[in-house]
Amino acid sequence: MRDFSLDHRWLSINTATVRAQWRLDRIIDECARRGIRAISPWRDQVAAVGLDAVARQLRSAGLELSGYCRGGMFPASSPEGRRSALEDNRRAVDEAKALEAACLVLVVGGLPGALAGRPEHKDIAAAREDVRDGIAATLEYARGVGMPLAIEPLHPMYAADRACVNTLEQALDLCDALDPAGSGALGVAVDLYHVWWDPKLQQQIARAGARRLLAFHVCDWLVPTRDLLNDRGMMGDGVIDIPRVRGWIEAAGFAGYSEVEIFSSENWWKRDGGQVLDTCIARHRSAV
Amino acid sequence: MRDFSLDHRWLSINTATVRAQWRLDRIIDECARRGIRAISPWRDQVAAVGLDAVARQLRSAGLELSGYCRGGMFPASSPEGRRSALEDNRRAVDEAKALEAACLVLVVGGLPGALAGRPEHKDIAAAREDVRDGIAATLEYARGVGMPLAIEPLHPMYAADRACVNTLEQALDLCDALDPAGSGALGVAVDLYHVWWDPKLQQQIARAGARRLLAFHVCDWLVPTRDLLNDRGMMGDGVIDIPRVRGWIEAAGFAGYSEVEIFSSENWWKRDGGQVLDTCIARHRSAV
Numbered sequence: 214m215r216d217f218s219l220d221h222r223w224l225s226i227n228t229a230t231v232r233a234q235w236r237l238d239r240i241i242d243e244c245a246r247r248g249i250r251a252i253s254p255w256r257d258q259v260a261a262v263g264l265d266a267v268a269r270q271l272r273s274a275g276l277e278l279s280g281y282c283r284g285g286m287f288p289a290s291s292p293e294g295r296r297s298a299l300e301d302n303r304r305a306v307d308e309a310k311a312l313e314a315a316c317l318v319l320v321v322g323g324l325p326g327a328l329a330g331r332p333e334h335k336d337i338a339a340a341r342e343d344v345r346d347g348i349a350a351t352l353e354y355a356r357g358v359g360m361p362l363a364i365e366p367l368h369p370m371y372a373a374d375r376a377c378v379n380t381l382e383q384a385l386d387l388c389d390a391l392d393p394a395g396s397g398a399l400g401v402a403v404d405l406y407h408v409w410w411d412p413k414l415q416q417q418i419a420r421a422g423a424r425r426l427l428a429f430h431v432c433d434w435l436v437p438t439r440d441l442l443n444d445r446g447m448m449g450d451g452v453i454d455i456p457r458v459r460g461w462i463e464a465a466g467f468a469g470y471s472e473v474e475i476f477s478s479e480n481w482w483k484r485d486g487g488q489v490l491d492t493c494i495a496r497h498r499s500a501v
Numbered sequence: 502m503r504d505f506s507l508d509h510r511w512l513s514i515n516t517a518t519v520r521a522q523w524r525l526d527r528i529i530d531e532c533a534r535r536g537i538r539a540i541s542p543w544r545d546q547v548a549a550v551g552l553d554a555v556a557r558q559l560r561s562a563g564l565e566l567s568g569y570c571r572g573g574m575f576p577a578s579s580p581e582g583r584r585s586a587l588e589d590n591r592r593a594v595d596e597a598k599a600l601e602a603a604c605l606v607l608v609v610g611g612l613p614g615a616l617a618g619r620p621e622h623k624d625i626a627a628a629r630e631d632v633r634d635g636i637a638a639t640l641e642y643a644r645g646v647g648m649p650l651a652i653e654p655l656h657p658m659y660a661a662d663r664a665c666v667n668t669l670e671q672a673l674d675l676c677d678a679l680d681p682a683g684s685g686a687l688g689v690a691v692d693l694y695h696v697w698w699d700p701k702l703q704q705q706i707a708r709a710g711a712r713r714l715l716a717f718h719v720c721d722w723l724v725p726t727r728d729l730l731n732d733r734g735m736m737g738d739g740v741i742d743i744p745r746v747r748g749w750i751e752a753a754g755f756a757g758y759s760e761v762e763i764f765s766s767e768n769w770w771k772r773d774g775g776q777v778l779d780t781c782i783a784r785h786r787s788a789v
Contacts, residue, residue, distance in 0.1 A: 324740055327724045335742040341700065370658045372698035373724050373740045383700045410660035412629065412671045436615045436661050438729055452612055452661045454623040 214456075214463045217471070217501050224497040225251035225279035226490065227430065227474035228258055234486035237262045238270060245274040247490055251470045253280040253428075256305060259312070268311055279470040280363060280402065280428045281305070281314035285376070286322035287347025288340040290333040294325065295343060302351040306360050315469070316363040316427040317355065318402045319348065320376050327374040340377045348399070349391050356398045363427040364388065365402040370441055381408050381417040388425055395424045403462065404430035404474065406445055409453045415461050423466025431455055431501055432475045443478035447492060449500030459501060471501050502744075502751045505759070505789050512785040513539035513567035514778065515718065515762035516546055522774035525550045526558060533562040535778055539758045541568040541716075544593060547600070556599050567758040568651060568690065568716045569593070569602035573664070574610035575635025576628040578621040582613065583631060590639040594648045603757070604651040604715040605643065606690045607636065608664050615662040628665045636687070637679050644686045651715040652676065653690040658729055669696050669705040676713055683712045691750065692718035692762065694733055697741045703749050711754025719743055719789055720763045731766035735780060737788030747789060759789050 217223060226249055228240050235243065237258040244252055259267050271278070284305040289295045309317040321344040326333040348362065355362050364384040367376035378384050384401045392399035401421055408414055418426070433451030438444050448455055459471065473493045475481050481489050505511060514537055516528050523531065525546040532540055547555050559566070572593040577583045597605040609632040614621040636650065643650050652672040655664035666672050672689045680687035689709055696702055706714070721739030726732050736743055747759065761781045763769050769777050 324724075327740065330724060332724055332740050335740050337698070337740075337742070368657060369698040370656065370726070370729075373722055377698075379698055379700065410625070410657040410665075410667055412667065434661055436612075436618060436620055438658070441658075441726055441729060452615065452620050452623050452625075454625070 225470035225472040228254040230475045231486045233482035251277040251279045255282045278314035280318045281309035283318045285319040288322045288343035290325040316361040363402040368407040400425040400427035402428035418461045426467040443476045445475045448496040513758035513760040516542040518763045519774045521770035539565040539567040543570045566602035568606045569597035571606045573607040576610045576631035578613040604649040611662045651690040656695040688713040688715035690716035706749045714755040718760045731764045736784040
């Protein structure tokens with residue numbers, strides 16, 4: 214297992230972590246001057262600055278993308294809705310390619326309309342079929358472009374409105390169905406916040422192996438958790454045994470970045486952005 | 502599948518549903534006069550009225566107990582803590598027996614201290630070992646008394662502080678390990694709020710079968726959910742396809758009560774208790 218206590222060369226910052234403080238161009242500058250070598254930006258943050266400008270800035274700063282957030286949101290209650298989701302995912306693939314991202318992360322979507330508070334049906338099995346079909350179609354396009362897709366299982370508390378893929382086992386079953394050869398074109402993003410509780414986590418990480426493990430996200434589960442979406446903790450402040458799971462991940466062959474992704478409306482998003490990044494660096498060394 | 506639209510003979514009320522409005526003696530009266538045939542009370546509610554008084558009142562009202570809430574909370578960070586949990590579980594078994602409950606429901610516990618906001622360690626695997634050992638010891642006692650134990654898998658968002666058994670598969674693995682013969686002494690409580698999202702739900706309900714299915718709890722998952730603990734919805738107000746899952750449950754051989762268990766600090770707990778019970782009856786007929 215790599216020793217992270219000496220430096221932060223394997224730290225990546227998911228730019229949602231400081232989205233409340235800075236635009237993406239500032240985030241890139243602040244990361245670069247701290248010797249952070251990788252980020253994972255969100256599409257809306259890229260759009261606010263401009264795709265070409267971001268691509269140029271990344272190259273000039275020498276920053277890599279551990280991933281690009283995000284494709285997905287496949288389920289819809291009409292053929293038009295499904296078609297529109299596929300078009301949007303092709304654009305996301307193209308953007309990820311333009312930014313030379315390691316992978317496009319897929320948050321697959323839940324019940325159509327649920328994220329807006331108006332679920333259009335209650336058939337989660339149907340939503341899961343939409344997801345399988347949507348990934349299959351997007352995979353065909355992404356293979357042509359050479360952009361790996363990383364299915365991110367989300368915590369079951371998001372099954373209705375954000376993602377109906379909720380365990381690593383389920384994500385890997387999808388990978389095996391759609392990419393049986395394990396070509397590297399389809400894999401998973403393991404975000405500890407979403408999967409730390411899973412009694413089959415160690416087993417399924419071993420099953421995934423290096424070909425399927427495309428991204429590794431860290432933060433912490435706070436006790437108590439006060440909000441379902443925006444109360445993620447800094448590594449070390451919660452109850453996830455992060456080094457233990459990183460050991461499993463590395464034993465399975467993953468040797469990439471640990472990407473810090475924290476949504477925190479009442480804490481980290483209210484602090485100075487520089488303090489947040491410095492804390493991410495310190496905790497990456499002491500708690501990851 | 503039984504037709505629930507005609508009457509509410511298979512409705513049970515988990516008494517947490519109206520705990521903010523009434524003491525247990527009043528709850529029993531209000532249920533009985535509505536023709537509700539079963540309840541599932543909590544230990545603190547029983548203690549507030551007195552065990553013997555409750556037992557007498559139940560007999561005189563002709564009310565059954567679809568379950569008794571609750572045993573469990575096994576993990577501890579010291580031998581004394583584990584011993585104390587076992588003693589408390591034996592008392593819970595005795596109370597369940599005195600009340601002639603169909604089963605004692607086990608909410609198994611999470612990381613020691615986490616429920617009080619002070620987790621004593623981060624080793625969820627160790628907590629799960631405490632749970633296995635605690636159920637094994639309690640099962641030995643409960644077999645002697647003739648009180649079935651129902652392991653309730655809780656939603657993964659409660660893994661840290663309330664229960665580190667989080668899927669039906671995990672609960673059934675425990676049952677198979679501790680009661681391989683399927684004697685009826687150990688089984689599961691399937692609460693839809695906790696398991697509705699599970700991609701393996703149908704498969705695991707079929708695996709459970711009639712010998713392991715000891716209780717069936719219903720409410721609904723609201724979109725959005727505003728609180729991790731006290732924002733459960735009335736059946737029909739959320740996104741769970743309750744009749745579909747009840748179909749699976751009945752196909753597996755379960756023919757008992759559907760127990761309504763709603764925690765709702767901002768809605769149902771603020772309403773008139775009679776209105777809540779009448780709504781439970783109506784929704785049991787229309788949405789379960």
